[in-house]
Amino acid sequence: MKITEIVESLEDDMVKAMVEMLKIEAISPEAGGKGELKRAEFLQRWISDFGFDEIKRYDAEDPRAEGGVRPNIVATIHGKNRERSIWIISHMDTVPVGDISKWDTDPFDPVVKEGKIYGRGAEDNGQSLIASMYAAKAIIDSGDRPDYNFSVAFVSDEETGSKYGIQHLVKLGLFRKDDLVLVPDHGVPEGNEIEIAEKSIYWVKVTTYGKQTHSSIPHTGINALRAGARYLVEVDKALHERFSDKNELFGPPVSTFEPTKKEENQPNINAVPGEDIFYFDMRVIPEHDITDIMGVMNEVAEKVSKETGAKIMPEVYRGEPAPAPTPADSEVVVRLKDAVKKVRKIEPKLVGIGGGTCAAYVRYEGIPVAVWSTIDETMHQANEYCKIENLVNDAKVFALVGMRESGQA
Ligand SMILES: [Zn+2]
Numbered sequence: 001m002k003i004t005e006i007v008e009s010l011e012d013d014m015v016k017a018m019v020e021m022l023k024i025e026a027i028s029p030e031a032g033g034k035g036e037l038k039r040a041e042f043l044q045r046w047i048s049d050f051g052f053d054e055i056k057r058y059d060a061e062d063p064r065a066e067g068g069v070r071p072n073i074v075a076t077i078h079g080k081n082r083e084r085s086i087w088i089i090s091h092m093d094t095v096p097v098g099d100i101s102k103w104d105t106d107p108f109d110p111v112v113k114e115g116k117i118y119g120r121g122a123e124d125n126g127q128s129l130i131a132s133m134y135a136a137k138a139i140i141d142s143g144d145r146p147d148y149n150f151s152v153a154f155v156s157d158e159e160t161g162s163k164y165g166i167q168h169l170v171k172l173g174l175f176r177k178d179d180l181v182l183v184p185d186h187g188v189p190e191g192n193e194i195e196i197a198e199k200s201i202y203w204v205k206v207t208t209y210g211k212q213t214h215s216s217i218p219h220t221g222i223n224a225l226r227a228g229a230r231y232l233v234e235v236d237k238a239l240h241e242r243f244s245d246k247n248e249l250f251g252p253p254v255s256t257f258e259p260t261k262k263e264e265n266q267p268n269i270n271a272v273p274g275e276d277i278f279y280f281d282m283r284v285i286p287e288h289d290i291t292d293i294m295g296v297m298n299e300v301a302e303k304v305s306k307e308t309g310a311k312i313m314p315e316v317y318r319g320e321p322a323p324a325p326t327p328a329d330s331e332v333v334v335r336l337k338d339a340v341k342k343v344r345k346i347e348p349k350l351v352g353i354g355g356g357t358c359a360a361y362v363r364y365e366g367i368p369v370a371v372w373s374t375i376d377e378t379m380h381q382a383n384e385y386c387k388i389e390n391l392v393n394d395a396k397v398f399a400l401v402g403m404r405e406s407g408q409a
Pocket of ligand 1: 124158185
């Protein structure tokens with residue numbers, strides 16, 4: 001049997017595994033949950049008789065979580081060449097259910113209907129987790145060895161920063177320089193976008209200090225809202241002019257500088273506000289160095305401060321430089337493109353996104369990572385679902401990535 005046919009024969013098992021897994025909550029303590037331990041233990045039991053050569057746990061300590069740990073599972077099939085590994089990394093944790101009244105079914109009692117599985121975490125990231133798990137099973141059942149070690153990793157903590165998940169595995173040195181890493185945690189319904197680059201993320205908090213007074217005698221104060229608003233308009237223009245390079249890999253192909261959150265300055269209407277705070281969310285293409293941004297922001301702050309008498313102070317709230325993009329000709333991208341073409345009969349294109357998937361933490365190590373999956377983009381929403389067709393076809397793609405040279409017989 002061909003490896004793709006073996007995957008097809010496992011469809012019912014995949015659906016069953018997904019339904020059982022989604023019944024077990026896996027929400028991180030930051031988001032009000034107990035962590036991923038119960039779900040991890042379930043998965044370990046589920047795969048215990050698959051025939052993996054190794055199943056290991058790499059727990060990160062977290063006293064807030066059930067059992068005091070955030071579990072990470074790595075299950076490996078030894079390859080013909082054991083010097084390199086193909087990794088498929090998916091995450092066990094999910095976001096909370098959100099507004100429960102918006103769900104048509106119980107988010108933790110999954111329902112299968114019309115070719116879809118409904119439940120919290122079905123798409124993000126359950127689909128990829130189950131698909132990678134059964135891609136591995138299909139490889140084992142084929143009786144042949146994958147080209148390189150084939151490791152599926154189920155990690156914790158993706159939704160709240162990855163410190164106890166992928167970052168923990170990176171710290172332990174599990175990934176080697178010439179490993180091939182696939183993170184199936186972003187995608188489009190057509191399944192034709194392979195993400196190889198991300199923008200830098202730069203968030204800035206802007207505080208404006210003025211002088212509060214009664215709003216009927218504004219000349220006795222300094223209006224922090226007006227000064228801050230003027231700064232917003234001027235710095236917005238300056239940033240767009242100064243950081244204007246284009247990179248067509250990305251959609252949109254330019255850096256974005258968006259004023260977003262605005263904090264309340266005072267409860268009453270009849271006073272000139274003495275303090276004002278707002279934030280920028282910037283996504284910057286790798287051509288620009290994010291450490292240059294604050295220089296421009298300070299320059300404009302000085303100018304507007306002088307003109308208004310207010311004191312405008314921008315400060316970095318979050319700054320994550322984009323890792324170097326994964327080369328288009330790296331082996332993981334080439335293998336993935338090939339497999340997607342075979343399974344989906346489409347020509348995948350390489351893209352960049354606004355950031356930040358957990359792939360960045362592996363790319364920082366200089367290891368190429370391809371981010372790909374086929375999803376309807378229902379993640380984090382009410383009535384989240386995964387299409388069974390996508391579950392099966394993505395599993396075929398993962399299996400082919402592992403078995404490219406192995407004849408796939
Ligand atoms: Zn995700």
